Amino acid sequence: MYMTMRFFVGYVRRGMAFSGGSSGLRGRPVAALFGLPGPSRDERRAEEGTEAQRATEAVRAAANRLSEAQRVANFGSWEWRVREDKVHWSEQLFRIFGLDPATFEATLDAYLAQVHPDDRELVRRGIAAGVRERRPFSFEHRIVDAEGEERRLRCQGEPILDAAGEVVRVIGVCQDLTEVIRSERGREEADARFRSAFENAPIGIALVEFDEQDDGRLVEVNRALAELTDQTETALVGSKLSALSLGEDADLDQPLRERLVAGEIDRFSIEKRALFGDRLAWLQLSVSALPAVGAEPPGRRGIVQVQDVTERKRFEEQLRHMADHDSLTGLMNRRRFREELETRLALQQRYGGDGALLLIDVDDLKRINDSGGHVAGDLVLRRVAEVMRARMRSTDVLGRLAGDEFAVVLPSASADQAAAIGEELIERLAAERVEGRSISVSIGVAPFRERPATAEEVTAAADAAMYRAKQRGGGVAELVAEPPPGAASGSDAPAQARGAERRPPAPGAASPSLADQVRTALDAGELLLYAQPVFHLRSGEVAHREVLVQMRGGSGEVRPAAEFLAAAAQVPGLCADIDRWVVEQALVTAADGAGRTRLHVNLAGETVNDAGHLERFISILAGLRGHAAGIGLEIGEATVDRNPVAASAGVRQLAGTGCAVILDGFTGGFGSFEYLQRLPLDQVKIDGAVTRPLLHGGADHATLRAIVKLARGTGKTTVAKQIESEALVPILRTHGVDLAQGFELGAPRPLAGG
Secondary structure, three states: OHHHHHHHHHHHHOOOEOOOOOHHHOOOEHHHHOOOOOOOHHHHHHHHHHHHHHHHHHHHHHHHHHHHHHHHHOEEEEEEEOOOOEEEEOHHHHHHHOOOOOOOOOOHHHHHHHEOHHHHHHHHHHHHHHHHOOOOEEEEEEEEOOOOOEEEEEEEEEEEEOOOOOEEEEEEEEEEOHHHHHHHHHHHHHHHHHHHHHHHOOOEEEEEEEOOOOOEEEEEEOHHHHHHHOOOHHHHOOOEHHHHOOHHHOOOOHHHHHHHHOOOOOEEEEEEEEEEOOEEEEEEEEEEEOOOOOOOOOOOEEEEEEEEOHHHHHHHHHHHHHHHEOOOOOOEOHHHHHHHHHHHHHHHHHHOOOEEEEEEEEOOHHHHHHHHHHHHHHHHHHHHHHHHHHHOOOOOEEEEOOOOEEEEEEEOOOHHHHHHHHHHHHHHHHOOOEOOEOOOEEEEEEEOOOOOOOHHHHHHHHHHHHHHHHHOOOOOEEEOOOOOOOOOOOOOOOHHHOOOOOOOOOOOOOOHHHHHHHHHHHHOOOOEEEEEEEEEOOOOOEEEEEEEEEEEOOOOOEEEHHHHHHHHOOOOOHHHHHHHHHHHHHHHHHHHOOOOOEEEEEEOHHHHHOHHHHHHHHHHHHHOHHHHHHEEEEEEHHHHHHOHHHHHHHHHHHHOOOOEEEEEEEOOOHHHHHHHHHOOOOEEEEOHHHHHHHHHOOOOHHHHHHHHHHHHHOOOEEEEOOOOOOOHHHHHHHHOOOEEOOOOOOOOEEHHHO
């Protein structure tokens, strides 16, 4: 009540006139009715001014809010007073047209002058029709703003009538649609590009919706996916994403799908197998999450790209096979076989049981190559591999370790069983005929001992046993000699049980008379040196020459190196001595200028892998450093294979002398490519086993291409050796081989004669 009275008294004191009740009281100050003093005239005027000011400020605030709203929405308002032909524009409308309110007089004609010429008649008719028919109107038109940019407006208007029904004003708004249209056009173009890319993509694409089980349902697919899966687009729509793969592969990506739907990842890729009719294919699925739409939870929609990678998988498998297998026989190469041997030894040491290693060497392969050519030798090697595959069990491990050397791991085979298998293999090979020749092999048998044994120990033991078989004339299997009771592996073990060098217990015992002849000829300086030219395949010019060592026999015949160096290798230090003598003679020839081209010298494994021999060899090169650039040093791949650590260090030391370093006998195995990338080489000599089959429908084109490509990529030249037919030359040129060497291209001549 108190508050009500205060308000009422205040109302009365402000002098509000009483407007109701008796007419005699109308217009009199209310305060007088209660005997209260009323406000003075000045007070009333001040009060009225304050109210007017408040009203003005309210109107101004409303106008500011309207102006801000127009700016944000990018539309302007206008009013046309028809009788005066005066037009009022809002500030935003001036901004849209790019006009200055201080200099532009707004009339209907002035407005029409701003409209694009092609749209003026449309605007004029639209306004006239709205005024004439007393109805709202709307239209869109273009303008060219002050900067010359074309913009598009949507205008709406409505006539205002007086009491007589005549149009006195027209009010309306214009909205700038330029950015909206650009945005919509951009979305349309993006949608069109996406649709075109989706429909015409060369790979399969599908839009996917994920359900509560995180499997995907195909909601839209393109033509490429239908062709890839041998189905129609209609049949694919609605199917599950997992249905694109074999049943056993269907859930391989389930953990990834769950993470994608949960928002932990936004994409993943996986390879899975699929069966289309009777065709087994490999597919690569790349799944990406799409942004959520509205209240949709993230990760519920996605896009999947499907590519058929069957050929790539097949090529990768071929590369893996090439890296692990010998190109001529298809058996495991030295590196891969050693890994298998180490694995079998580790299993045997952990779980016990028997096992054995057979080391098999083809007898007289050199004589077969000399009499029938390398093609005949290759046929023999392939036949040995075929017989081994036919005889051995699926659990046995077969490999080709070097040119004429094979090996077999026999799991769960006792010493007697392994020896019996070796004898049976010898008999089977002896019954074979290759171009009228029988095949003889010598086999060393090394059972796995109960005590721990390394791959080196087992291989060395089998190697020693195999050489004892050769000493017996070949064609036999020799069981490794039992170590003395209590003997342990290491420096005190017998020679046949350690190291990988092919040396019998007593130096020179393999063929002492021949080794003595070699030593005598070397000491007397009577070894013969020949040089075989190596040709540029493009120009036909001689690139360099390879120095070959030969020896005159007791009957005056010239014996090739392959025949007497095998005997020399049994005498420690003899091959290293030969290497030093040969390089001294080559350096003398280079210093005299008689060589004309660079001379290449072959180095024995003993020179490269033995630190003492290597140091003495390098000291010779250092003495004639000025002519070292005229010498090339060829190191066999087998030398590096036998002791990769020591050989790699030796190659680096030799490269530091200024001589060119060449990897000889390059086969294209995994280890070969590793050496090509890792070692400081100038050149690689491709083994004939890689190039010869090219004339007979062999499958070594991929190997040769890979060798040439990697050699070029690492800045090395390539030489194809053992070229026995000129028909190979155009094939080698096609593959990009740089140089070639062979008896058909150029026979060796005495070095002294140039």
